[in-house]
Amino acid sequence: MSDSNTFIAPPELRYIQYHSSKESTYLSAIRQLISKDLSEPYSIYVYRYFLYQWGDLCFMALDEKDSLIGVVISKLEPHRGGPMRGYIAMLAVREEYRGKGVATKLVRMAVDVMVERDADEIALETEVTNTAAMKLYERLGFLRSKRLHRYYLNGNSAFRFMLFVKESTAQCGDEDENPQLPPRPPSA
Amino acid sequence: MAADQDEPTPEQKLGYSMTTPDPRRSQPMARDITADFSAAASALNTGQLVKDEYFTLFEAVGALEIMDPKMDSGFLNPGETLEDDYDVLRELLPEEVLGIMDQMLCYEMAWHMGHPLSQSLFTSLYLDRLLWPEPKTLEGARFDRDNAPGLGNEMLHVVLRAFCLGLIKTCDFVHRRISTEHYYEEEDFVANLYYRKLLTDFEVANLEKTLDDAALYLDGEATIPNKTLKDALVNRLELRRSMLSAVQIDGIVDPHRVTFWERCLELLPGCSKTSTLGTPIVQSFSIKIQRRLASSVPPRPIVNISHHEAFVQLTSLCQNAKDAYRILDYHGGNHLMTFVSAYQSRMPQPCVYVRSLMQSMVFSEMRVLGTMSFKQLIFDDLEEIVLPADVLVDSTNWDVEAPQDPRFHMAKRMDDFVTRAADPFLDIFRTLCMNRSRLRRMLCHLVLDWDSVQVDAESFDTELRTYNKEEPIKESKNPSEELWAFPLSSWAYYHKLRQMEWIVQMGFELDVYLIDELGGMYWYLQHLTSTRIQHLERIRTFTTRRLARISKPTPEQKTAFRRSFSFLDFATLDAAATASFAEGLSCVFSFLSHLGLIPAPYHARPYSTPALRYNLRMRPFLSISLPEVPSYPEFASLVSLRTPDKTNAAPATQPEINDQASQMLELADQALKAARREWEAVSKVDAETARCVGCEDWWRTSAKNVLRACITANIMVSTAKKAVVSAGSKDPKDVLNLELVESGKGYHPWWVVPKISAK
Numbered sequence: 001m002s003d004s005n006t007f008i009a010p011p012e013l014r015y016i017q018y019h020s021s022k023e024s025t026y027l028s029a030i031r032q033l034i035s036k037d038l039s040e041p042y043s044i045y046v047y048r049y050f051l052y053q054w055g056d057l058c059f060m061a062l063d064e065k066d067s068l069i070g071v072v073i074s075k076l077e078p079h080r081g082g083p084m085r086g087y088i089a090m091l092a093v094r095e096e097y098r099g100k101g102v103a104t105k106l107v108r109m110a111v112d113v114m115v116e117r118d119a120d121e122i123a124l125e126t127e128v129t130n131t132a133a134m135k136l137y138e139r140l141g142f143l144r145s146k147r148l149h150r151y152y153l154n155g156n157s158a159f160r161f162m163l164f165v166k167e168s169t170a171q172c173g174d175e176d177e178n179p180q181l182p183p184r185p186p187s188a
Numbered sequence: 189m190a191a192d193q194d195e196p197t198p199e200q201k202l203g204y205s206m207t208t209p210d211p212r213r214s215q216p217m218a219r220d221i222t223a224d225f226s227a228a229a230s231a232l233n234t235g236q237l238v239k240d241e242y243f244t245l246f247e248a249v250g251a252l253e254i255m256d257p258k259m260d261s262g263f264l265n266p267g268e269t270l271e272d273d274y275d276v277l278r279e280l281l282p283e284e285v286l287g288i289m290d291q292m293l294c295y296e297m298a299w300h301m302g303h304p305l306s307q308s309l310f311t312s313l314y315l316d317r318l319l320w321p322e323p324k325t326l327e328g329a330r331f332d333r334d335n336a337p338g339l340g341n342e343m344l345h346v347v348l349r350a351f352c353l354g355l356i357k358t359c360d361f362v363h364r365r366i367s368t369e370h371y372y373e374e375e376d377f378v379a380n381l382y383y384r385k386l387l388t389d390f391e392v393a394n395l396e397k398t399l400d401d402a403a404l405y406l407d408g409e410a411t412i413p414n415k416t417l418k419d420a421l422v423n424r425l426e427l428r429r430s431m432l433s434a435v436q437i438d439g440i441v442d443p444h445r446v447t448f449w450e451r452c453l454e455l456l457p458g459c460s461k462t463s464t465l466g467t468p469i470v471q472s473f474s475i476k477i478q479r480r481l482a483s484s485v486p487p488r489p490i491v492n493i494s495h496h497e498a499f500v501q502l503t504s505l506c507q508n509a510k511d512a513y514r515i516l517d518y519h520g521g522n523h524l525m526t527f528v529s530a531y532q533s534r535m536p537q538p539c540v541y542v543r544s545l546m547q548s549m550v551f552s553e554m555r556v557l558g559t560m561s562f563k564q565l566i567f568d569d570l571e572e573i574v575l576p577a578d579v580l581v582d583s584t585n586w587d588v589e590a591p592q593d594p595r596f597h598m599a600k601r602m603d604d605f606v607t608r609a610a611d612p613f614l615d616i617f618r619t620l621c622m623n624r625s626r627l628r629r630m631l632c633h634l635v636l637d638w639d640s641v642q643v644d645a646e647s648f649d650t651e652l653r654t655y656n657k658e659e660p661i662k663e664s665k666n667p668s669e670e671l672w673a674f675p676l677s678s679w680a681y682y683h684k685l686r687q688m689e690w691i692v693q694m695g696f697e698l699d700v701y702l703i704d705e706l707g708g709m710y711w712y713l714q715h716l717t718s719t720r721i722q723h724l725e726r727i728r729t730f731t732t733r734r735l736a737r738i739s740k741p742t743p744e745q746k747t748a749f750r751r752s753f754s755f756l757d758f759a760t761l762d763a764a765a766t767a768s769f770a771e772g773l774s775c776v777f778s779f780l781s782h783l784g785l786i787p788a789p790y791h792a793r794p795y796s797t798p799a800l801r802y803n804l805r806m807r808p809f810l811s812i813s814l815p816e817v818p819s820y821p822e823f824a825s826l827v828s829l830r831t832p833d834k835t836n837a838a839p840a841t842q843p844e845i846n847d848q849a850s851q852m853l854e855l856a857d858q859a860l861k862a863a864r865r866e867w868e869a870v871s872k873v874d875a876e877t878a879r880c881v882g883c884e885d886w887w888r889t890s891a892k893n894v895l896r897a898c899i900t901a902n903i904m905v906s907t908a909k910k911a912v913v914s915a916g917s918k919d920p921k922d923v924l925n926l927e928l929v930e931s932g933k934g935y936h937p938w939w940v941v942p943k944i945s946a947k
């Protein structure tokens with residue numbers, strides 16, 4: 001079993017927090033990177049929805065030439081008037097850089113900020129066949145909380161992953177019924 | 189996505205304003221606002237989002253970027269035409285008609301599998317021509333529409349048209365059946381008809397006649413020299429006709445419907461074999477139609493499935509629909525529940541139409557299985573589980589009109605209870621008809637309902653005691669303590685416990701638990717089934733005493749008690765078999781983690797804590813009053829986890845570790861041997877006792893598979909035992925191989941048996 005603490009990310013990469021001042025530099029690269037694995041692209045509004053409201057929960061991995069290698073986009077808000085819920089909406093790493101812990105590092109940075117900002121729990125969905133993503137989240141402490149039948153447009157099912165961060169969360173009753181992001185086809 | 193559904197298509201808007209001008213609305217005045225807009229927009233920073241609080245993520249995702257060909261379905265590439273140039277009226281050869289029929293069959297099945305009409309059947313230019321604009325009469329639903337019908341081209345105007353109309357009307361019935369029952373939009377089925385009507389207003393008899401006429405025409409047609417080809421066409425028309433009759437809304441619960449499904453099953457192999465004779469016409473299906481169906485969603489590809497896949501799908505649809513009618517042969521509430529659960533747990537699970545059909549059969553138009561009232565069903569279930577021949581369910585109570593008579597009150601209160609419990613009880617059956625992922629999720633809600641049914645039932649029980657003169661059991665040791673039967677709440681508790689077990693078992697089936705969680709979840713399953721056994725014992729105590737107090741039981745009373753005891757016996761056996769197997773597997777996984785072959789349960793992770801992860805896993809049960817979820821420390825010590833304190837202790841020596849490992853294997857061995865005996869006993873029980881009359885074949889297959897899994901587990905443990913002995917004082921890990929069986933690849937989805945072998 002590998003311990004994610006011992007993970008060493010490629011040293012030449014820089015990890016930075018997004019800011020709206022960086023929109024013109026990075027937004028189109030972000031869109032490109034994310035869209036690569038989707039059969040149907042998200043509209044610009046989806047990106048702005050997240051980046052404008054929770055830019056500080058978006059992290060980017062850049063190489064020495066400042067090209068985008070990886071990105072995580074997330075949000076944090078009270079869930080149905082209840083617990084403070086973080087949600088990891090999008091995550092992608094450029095193919096040549098995969099398997100080196102880049103995504104793990106990005107997710108950890110986002111999760112750390114969520115924890116700092118008082119998150120009770122963190123949720124996300126991933127396709128049941130996405131071994132790399134599932135492994136990544138499971139190693140960090142996420143559990144599969146439910147299976148979502150034919151969740152994506154391509155007819156594939158998903159797992160909802162959950163992470164409880166705080167004691168209080170456990171007592172909150174019911175999880176939501178509806179996924180946060182309407183289904184989109186992931187990996188081609 | 190779903191946002192588009194309430195919006196009329198441009199055509200509709202247009203049609204509306206042309207035919208029904210709204211006098212209140214004056215002609216709009218157009219003004220160019222480009223300059224104003226640019227001025228306003230320049231006040232914003234790039235990336236700044238202007239939104240009100242009602243603009244949610246859902247709207248953001250539903251938004252489209254105009255002129256992006258991947259999102260804008262109206263976008264035309266340079267040189268691309270808006271309409272297709274395929275001529276729907278062209279002469280068709282018989283083999284082309286056959287090819288088109290089979291293509292349509294593929295798309296029909298794609299729709300049944302959950303794809304939208306806009307990506308399947310509605311891409312057919314032939315169907316489009318028949319359905320749009322909406323035909324006012326059945327005669328009007330023709331390919332040449334308003335033009336006077338020309339002569340000739342019967343292959344098109346008679347044969348293909350009849351086939352298409354039969355197909356559309358079948359879709360109409362299927363659509364209506366599914367829409368009246370519980371299903372999940374997009375997950376199970378896409379109900380969107382894109383403002384088309386599926387010949388809803390036309391009588392099925394007229395469509396049947398159209399199909400018959402077409403068959404007759406083919407019969408008398410000498411111009412098709414190839415007899416096989418001709419028969420293939422006739423068979424397809426008959427297949428359409430049989431399916432149409434089978435899915436008709438009226439009389440859906442009529443057992444004779446089976447004959448139509450049987451006929452379909454007879455015709456299908458021939459149709460499948462002859463599909464190679466057809467010439468598919470790919471150009472007669474076009475993605476361009478989507479623009480007119482749904483302008484506000486991105487263009488989506490046509491879903492193509494192979495002929496083979498379509499025939500497999502259709503065959504299983506027909507077979508499952510036919511089998512569904514076996515449910516009508518009622519033998520009691522528990523048989524009914526076994527039926528629905530066994531029927532739905534076959535893999536692959538029956539498709540959404542058939543699952544809706546089963547819901548309708550269980551309950552529609554206020555009848556259970558078309559004949560019984562819901563009260564009858566609940567009373568029957570109460571009698572079998574807790575109240576055999578009891579005064580509370582005595583039908584003569586309902587004839588009493590004198591309010592001073594306790595029987596009058598019992599009848600009234602029992603009616604109230606039926607009202608209280610009816611929906612939750614029906615929901616068990618409904619829930620069992622959902623797709624497997626939803627089944628687990630809905631059970632998590634349902635179990636909370638049952639928790640409160642149980643609480644309410646206690647008040648009913650307490651009140652009813654004053655009418656039926658129940659005497660409590662007093663223990664001789666402790667005479668001040670009175671034990672009451674609580675029949676209604678016992679019944680509710682029984683059903684609740686079953687649901688809790690299902691939730692855990694569905695977790696195994698759906699691959700929800702991580703490897704380190706399996707030991708704990710099997711422990712919890714064992715805990716729940718042991719609780720059920722104790723509960724069954726409690727029920728038995730009261731039933732036994734009640735029988736003992738009847739001085740001279742009538743034959744009817746004897747039968748009722750016998751039936752109830754037989755139920756209690758079987759339920760106890762079933763629970764014991766489950767408990768033993770679960771206990772055995774729990775020990776096996778503990779053993780594996782003890783040796784470090786799998787991670788320790790809820791071991792340390794960078795985020796969250798073991799206790800929090802345990803709480804997350806137990807969340808569906810945390811707010812249930814009884815049985816209480818053990819706290820994490822309790823759980824950890826019970827499941828012999830490596831809790832943090834244990835790992836902090838001085839590391840055990842290898843002989844100590846091996847000694848403990850042997851002990852764990854010994855426990856596993858004992859439990860699994862018992863499980864094997866019990867599952868052998870279960871699989872030998874007759875259908876009447878096992879409450880599986882009507883579904884004996886499926887039930888037996890499942891029981892045999894559990895037994896196979898159990899035997900495998902026994903073999904794994906003896907292999908492990910030998911290896912640990914042979915390891916002596918060395919690390920057994922070095923002599924053992926562990927292979928985890930992929931989810932769905934084992935003998936039974938509820939029993940995860942790891943493969944252990946010697947190196």
Ligand SMILES: CC(C)(COP(=O)(O)OP(=O)(O)OC[C@H]1O[C@@H](n2cnc3c(N)ncnc32)[C@H](O)[C@@H]1OP(=O)(O)O)[C@@H](O)C(=O)NCCC(=O)NCCS
Pocket residue numbers: 002037090091092093094097098099100101102103104105125126127130131132133135136186187
């Ligand atoms: C998922 C994704 C972001 C992971 O990025 P990454 O930088 O490679 O991830 P990491 O290196 O941090 O960790 C991935 C883990 O999965 C493992 N992994 C990668 N591919 C795998 C595969 N096909 N099978 C099994 N494990 C795999 C890696 O080895 C690593 O685990 P390890 O450290 O135990 O070896 C990347 O694969 C990706 O961009 N995929 C396409 C988009 C996507 O699926 N996003 C997730 C949506 S929720």
